Amino acid sequence: MSARVYAVLEPVHWLLARVNNPFVVRQxxxxxxxxxxxxxxxxxxxxxxxxxxxxxxxxxxx
Known part of the structure; x- marks a missing residue:
């Protein structure tokens, strides 16, 4: 995941960490x-x- 995408998702980093499927993370x-x-x-x-x-x-x- 690029730094710019990760920065956008920072408010929900806790939710992103719960995603156990690499395909969904890429999506x-x-x-x-x-x-x-x-x-x-x-x-x-x-x-x-x-x-x-x-x-x-x-x-x-x-």
């Missing part, structure tokens, strides 16, 4: 990378994850 990293490559700012993605976690939103199955 998560690819999706975050795809969003970054499409022009979505890393800070915006980071903020969205942080806000959803603080609000208690169900982030779904890792």
């Amino acid at each position: 998560i990293a690819r999706e975050v990378g795809r969003q970054l490559d499409s022009g979505i700012d890393a800070e915006r993605l980071h903020h969205r994850l942080t806000a959803r976690f603080r609000q208690g939103d169900d982030l779904g199955d890792p």
Whole structure:
């Protein structure tokens, strides 16, 4: 997982650590990378994850 993807996922690092399937980890990293490559700012993605976690939103199955 690249440093830029890991930085975006920092707010949910505890959830990412619970993923026991390498395919799913790669899928998560690819999706975050795809969003970054499409022009979505890393800070915006980071903020969205942080806000959803603080609000208690169900982030779904890792």
